[in-house]
Amino acid sequence: MQCLSPVESEVLNVVLAADIVPNRMDDTQLLQAIQALAGNGVSSISQAMYIEERVPSGTDIAYTSAMQRVDRQINTVASNTIPGASLDSVGHTFTLPADMTFRIRATVPAYRVNSFRSYLVSISGDAIEIMGGNAHASDGSAVGGHSHIDAEFSTIQETVLKVQFRGLDAFSPNGFGSGLTVSGEDNVYTKLMIERVA
Incomplete structure (x- = not known):
């Protein structure tokens, strides 16, 4: 197809x-092309799910199993715009749909358990196991800390995942988090942002 101007040439390229x-009689082809090209990457960036480990104001969460992997109690969806993604708030797992690429960022707190680490693991679907960064929450000086997970992966099939935690020491009153008491405000401990990137 021959173009009469540089602008026509640019539109044709898109x-x-x-x-x-190309069809000279269809004046919606540029719009169709932009929508098709955006659907291959740009529009999926706005799809995200934010999930949390949320408990009532003043609630502590104990860690009683030193050196054992324990599931974090992810139980709340703050927002979700990923079609097919969901949270099982009773089983504390979340499901991601097939044939997509995701970036996950998580922050997992601990208090007075000494060295610790978080994990992102699948329980069905694709085999995924990602270790979070090592962190330290000193037992002797009442210090807390956070292990961070920052990873990108693709799913081939629908995949169910959970967040786990392992600490050097148990701390029974509040090793997973020390509650703040503020009327009308829940405590939020573990937080995850799951972003669809492709």
């Missing part, structure tokens, strides 16, 4: 990049 056969 239409061809979207694998659309």
Whole structure:
């Protein structure tokens, strides 16, 4: 197809990049091309799920199993715009749909358990096990800390995941988090942001 101006040439290039056969009688081809090309990356960036480990105001969470992996109690969806993604607030797992790429950022707190680490593991679907960063929450000086998970992975099939924790020492009153008492405000401990990137 011959173009009469540089602008027509640019429009034609966009239409061809979207694998659309040019048709001078169809004045929606540029819009179709932009929508098709955006659907291959740009529009999926706005899809995200934010989930949390949330408990009532003033609630502590104990860690009683030194050196054992224990599931964090992820139980609340703050927001979710990923079609097919969901949270099982009773089983404390979340499901991600097949054939997508995700970036996960998580922060997992601890208090007075000495050295600790978080994990992101699948329990069905694709085999995924990602270790979070090592962290330290000193037992002797009443200090807390956070292990962070920052990873990108793709799913081939629907996959169910959970967040786990392992600490050097148990701390029974509040090793997973020390509650703040504020009327009308819950305590939020573990937080995850799951972003669809492709």
